[in-house]
Every structure is written in C-alpha cells, then in structure tokens.
Amino acid sequence: MKKLYLKRILATHLILLVLLLMFTPTAMAFNSADVKEIFPEEQVEQLIERINSQVISRDKQPLISSRSRDFSISMRSGDDNYGVYPTRPGVILVTPDKFMDFIPLGHSAIIRTSSTVVEATARGVVTGPNDWYRTRNRCYAVTVIETSPEQDLAASAWCYKQRRKPYNFNYFNIWTRRRFYCSQLVWAAFLDQYGINLDTPAFGHAIHPIELVTSPKTELIYVKE
C-alpha cells in the first residue's frame, strides 16, 4: 500500500515536471526580476542617451563590401541609419532591444566573417547569418580603438571557437571561461587576447551590452535607430 502511494507521488511529480518543461519558454531561463535588479532600466536608458551624443567614426579598415559605384542600398522606410553597416570581422554589434519587450538585457554579438556573426545565447555560443541590419530594431556597431583589424579578426575567431560553453546566468561572475553571457563573451575575447578591458564602472562587475558601446576603449561606427 505504502509502495503504491510512493509510486503515485513519483508519477505525479514526473507529470508535473514534464508539464513545467513544456510550458517554460527558453527565454524564461532569464529571471526577469533579477536582470532588472542587476541592470536597472533607468540606468540602461541613461547610457543609451549618452550614445546619442557620441560621434560616429569611420571604421579602422575600409569596408569589406560589395560596394562599388554602381551598387545601391535599400532600406525600410522609417529607418534611420548612420554610418555604414559593418561586415568586418571583429566588429562588435550591440542592440538595446528588450528581449520579448520586457527584459532590459539587450544583446551583443561579434562579426566572424562578413556574412556571419557569433553570439552567446541562453543555449550556448550560436553562429548564424550577419542579419542585424534588419532583424534588430535598434543596433550599434563599435570597434576597439587600440586593436588592429587582424587582432579584431583573431578575437572573433576566439569567440567562435568556444565549445560546450553554456549560458552564464551569474552576470557578476565575468571571470569564468566555462560559461558565457553575450557581452561577457565579447569582453573576454579582447581582455584575454590583448589585455583590453571594455568594462565600465556601470553595473559593478556585470557587463551590460550597452557598456561595450559606452566604453572609452571602443568607438562607434554605425547606428540604426
């Protein structure tokens, strides 16, 4: 009788576990309340405001591009683009777009080749098409001031080669290399290879993607608003 009771309890828990797994979206792996506490929305907005006064520089290397005199660029009506959307490996992409419109985390990635980007996501380090020109509502591109294009390229290769690295939900533990979150991955690439620390005093040790734009060690080369 007792054995049957235990089995029932176990079965109920198993069903509940399956239901929980089925109805918990991947995104909810981020605890929205924690993220908002670590990266207060007002502070993120203040940093974004600061970007508006930043000068848009020319990239350190001529654009690797199809561009020739007879090429034309099309864009959606209503989009404001400043500078040229980058395709150079090692350029850092940042979006302040809120995940599903409520998590003020933003996101960052690094260009690996002209048509691919590498980004740390909740599921690991993902490689995909360089499509931020359209898929992001707002987008910034920055380049590290003191590095050469070759060093930027090597930094992007370092990010790409990270294997079996799950998401780092402990945003303050930026020193681990066993797991990454998006801006930590990009930050670590330049710190570990060249000793360049792109972190700013904002948010303590945690690195918000926007800090990669406001860092005095990067310069803004493209803005989409």
Add this chain to the structure above:
Amino acid sequence: MIRKTLVFCLILLVFLGACSIAEDATKNNSRATLGIITTISTKKNSAIHFFDNSLNLIESYPVAYASVGSYFYVPEVIDGKLYTRSKSEEVILEIDLKEINTTTYSIGQPGINDLRVSKNLLFCCNTLDNISIISRLDLPSKELKTKEFKDVYVSKLLCDDQRLYAFVTDLGEELSSSLYLLDRDLNLLDKVDLSSFGITQYKAIQDQNYLYFSNPTSVKDEANNLIARFNKSSHEIKSYTLDHTMPNDLLFVDDTLLIAHYNPVTAESNGISFLDLSTETVTHHKLDHGIMQMAYKEPSLYVLDEDTIYEYHIKNRQLLFIQKSLIPLDKKGSYTSGLFLMP
C-alpha cells in the same frame, strides 16, 4: 504505474510538440498568387500576407511567433504547406496554406538556420559551440535524428530523393568551404572542397543533374563574382564568372539562370544577371531597388525588396516592369523575411 506514467508523458510530449493552432477561419487566400512573411525579432507578432496577381493585398494572417523565416533563405513550400522556423522560439512551423493551420515541431536546437523538406523528412541545421548539427525529423512519426559536424558552419541545405547536400564553411583562422554529401540517414558520403569558389554559400538551387550555388564572398572574405555548378553524378564543378559581384538569390526561368546581385548583410544591390545555360552567355539588367528574393510564375517575375514587391515580365531576355506594391510593415521593428509562390 511508473511505466504507464512514462508512456503518458511521452504521448503528451509528442502531442504538445506538434500541436495545431487553428487561426482565423476566414480564408480568402484561394485567389492568392504569392505570400510574403513579415516578422519582428522581439515580439510574437509575425504575419503572412497574401497578394493576388495584381499585387493587391488580399489577406494577412497573424503568426504568433517571433523571428519567423529569414531573408537569407527562401521559404520551403511542399504539398501546399509552408515550412519555416521561429529562430527565437526554437520551433519549426508548418503552415497549411489552404486551411491556415499552423503545426509546430520542436527540434530542440537553438538558432536554426536553413531547413528543407523532402518526402516527409524535414532537414534543418544550426551551429552551436563551434559544432554544426543537422537534424532530420520524420514528419509523420516525429522521429528525430541528429548528426554533429565539428568545426564547421553549415550555411545552406538542399535535398533530393537520394541525398542531402550541406554547404559548410570552416570559420577557424583559415577559412575554407566544402560541400558535404549525405544520405537521407545523415551518413556522410563525400566531401568536396569548394574553397576555390568561395565561402558561406547561402543560396543554391538544383535540377535533376546539377546544383547551382552562389559564391558572394571569396575564401579571403572579399566580394566575389562566381556562380558554380556541381554535377551530382561526376562531382565535377564548373564555374561561371560574372561581370558583377555579390551573386545571391538564384532562379531557373526555362533555360536561363537568373542571378540576383545583392548583399543581404548590407542590402546593397546591383540588378539581375541572366545566364543562358545553353550558350553560357550573360546579360545584366540594372534595377534601382534591392533583390532580396525572387520567384517566377509565368509570365511574371516577382522580386522582393525591403518593403516592396515588384512584378516584371521577361521578354526576349529583357525585364519589363509591370507593377509594384507595398508590403504592410506597420509595426516598429518588423521586416520582410520570405517570399513564396502559392501552390
């Protein structure tokens, strides 16, 4: 008891993994000639817009997922069903274009890039932690099989009745590319080096004997002007040099291969080249708009740009502009992510 519970859980997983969502019952899309996907990356607010042959918008159907489709890939339409993916929500969408029912399949992989369907088998690819995963889903039975390929990025899939073709690029310090030939059980049969033609091939089409693929960037990651043809039997590759760079979308129109010169990364464009496959002569047609994707239904060539669909007729290898129509992109952050012809 435990066994019964496990069986119940398994059934529940399969049921929920492939649940059908009945949407708007009003189906006026029977007059539709083509469909266009619009989507947003941060909101579950995508849509399919149906246009008639005068490019009038007939109907728009909401699709309650984010990041649906991709303008890097032409949507797959097989047996009246549209197959695409929601990148952020990690699901494959099967949309019955007649009934407008959406069935979702969970592959369990993040960041799905391309997907193709052939004879009840759905193949898709993603690259996670420097490992590409090609997944095969048996649509009727929901049986899932995956295969890992280390150190490469799979940029494009194609399949026929016998084989699956995967265009892969090694994105390590030294860039290189290959064509992987797999059987339908995902066993690797052969690798063909494509590095001399280019890397990160995103667009390819096929006929019975050949694969044609665009090489918009060279192995040095610089703008390129090559189209290549792979012989499925002999594995020989022939290349065609074009006068203009950034070949992207490809389309067969009779014995002519249409090649869009378009950089999907930066939305730069430079018209369409016509490659006559019998004489191998190339003519170029300048267009003053982007060519994100193309589709052909005699006598009309449909060209998708950022927020506009254009119709041309092709006469004596010349493009005649017929009409254009705006695509409803009324939501902030929305973009077009696919063009397809109605079955």
